[in-house]
Amino acid sequence: MLRIGASRIALRSMGAPATRLAPGFLHTSPAVKWTMQFGSLASKRPGAPQLSPMKPIQAAAMRRSITDAQKQAESRYAKEEIKPTPETVSSTSTTNAMSSEARADQPEKKEVDMTAGLKGDLATIRDTFSLSDVPREAYYMGLAGTIPYLATSITTVFCAWETNHSTAGYGYLLDEKNATQLLHLIEPLQIGYGASILSFLGAIHWGLEWAGYGGYQGYKRYAIGVVAPAVAWSTMLMPIEGALITQFLGFVALYYVDVRATVRGWTPSWYRTYRFVLTAIVGASIVLTLIGRGELPDHIPGSADRAKVFQEGSEERLSHDEEARANKQKKKDAAGSDNRAGEEKEDKTR
Template sequence: MLRNGASRLALRSIAAPTARPAASFHRTSPIQQWTTQFGSMASRRPQLPQTAQLKPIQAAIARRNITEKQRQAESKYAHEEIKPTPETVSSTSSTHPIFSEVATETPTKEVDMMAGVKHDVGTVKETFNLSAVPREAYYMGLAGTLPYLATSVSTVYLAWEINHANSGYGFLMSETTAIQLLHLLEPLQIGYGASILSFLGAVHWGLEWAGFGGYQGYKRYAIGVVAPAVAWSTLLMPLEGALITQFLGFVGLYYVDVRATYKGWTPNWYAVYRFILTFIVGASIVVTLIGRGELPGHVPSAVTRAEVFHDKGASEEKLSKDEEARAAKKKEAARSDDRGEDK
């Protein structure tokens, strides 16, 4: 076989990586080889592809092993002409999102971070949608809660007037006037609350007579009987106890109305409608209790006033007896004077 300079150079370049000086060759034990290959920092360094480590002639020989399909693909990409598309170039076309995979398409629409909150708000609006409630019932029901709300706000204002009275006078009225108005509001609020509670129970009698959802008999009649019974009992209680009892009565009747709506005894909108009314009345009761809790100690409550009136009656009787005893003593003294003059 003939050899020339070029063939010797090619063979020398192929054999070059394997030729090492004998002095630099050190045999290592299997344990040291394991540590060097897998445990050292050298194994963690980025490595170049196997083709890139070869010399040009070695790479040319290794590339002869590629298939015909791969060679055609290389030829296609080598002769492919890249067309300019300036319309697709923008300030963000050469970047990719930080929180996404590399080489993925940039989202054309920004992610709405408030989407979950908006969905929850929409659910609440849909739940409490009152569009199905008849406008007449809705407006008249809200108007019916205004007297209860007015007495509640008035109680808080009068309590503030009494607490901030300076030398017997508050912002708009005297302390005595504020106390008298406060005592006047107490039976008004309790009486009106009892009327509302009785009315809500009577609604079920009307539904039973109309046969809405079928005739339920004693079950639905009982609702209309228990509600006014509870409302009537609050008229005999002290103020704070009456307010708390009416609050429990409104909440309990709301639960009954919700169950009746689910069973089909009432219209579908009645449960949400009752929630709005119960919330307003319940909030008014809570505000009234808070306002009365801020009253000073010298303002008598309902029970205390009864004791005061009782003591006042006893004192008046005692005072009349004292006056009669004094008059008797004066008459006796006048008679004794007359006897002395006669002598």
């Protein structure tokens, strides 16, 4: 070929490519690949690669290699209007790593609600303890029935606190003597009221049997109303701590029986939830009373110790009364003997 200046300039302008290009320029240079790698849609379009980094002769050759189909597709994409998609934008859509950028063909990742489990648990608890089906009269009267239990339990804790914090025999509101007397007064009140409530809950099954609710069950349902007052009556003869524990176990056992009865259809469907709420209040009151009594000073006698003291005091008073009666009889006998002796002397003098 002719080695003229123009030909040398043309050959120098082409230069040697960094990599060997295949026929048809199907592969682009690394620079072109790098700029196209992270495009969401541009990497999928069958258009011509970017030609700006190429030299003029290489760009001209690349333009000649583009087919008519590619030109039509490129013109179609050029006229395409990009529509906004705000639903695809999230708090993590712009924080993906470069090597794992979201593509158009990948499904969108939904945001995970971290509080979904907690919300589900709260909804379950709300549905479990829903008392919307409970008759309002039974609901209000049942809650009112727990007030005496709560009052006696709080009073027990208050008396225990007063006796422990009394200074020189005087507390903030009551002295130790009055607090102890009040504590001894409310003990039989709480035990007696608990026994009556336990008996009442057992008697409800008798009423359901007479009404034929869920069918007539006979002795099985009558037995519930018999065992409950028997257990309640036995607590009246126990010391205060033993009576409270026995009544607590009685309330829990009767709640289990009521749940089983509700499952079998012997009671209304809302009855087990209603019973759970009331049993929880009564059980908490009993536990509160036991805690208060556990904080009493050692010199405050319990019910068993008071009974022993009363018995010993009664024996002492009885022996004292017998001794006084015997002394009185001796004095009377001595006075009678003196009178007879004086009469005998008068008879002899006559």
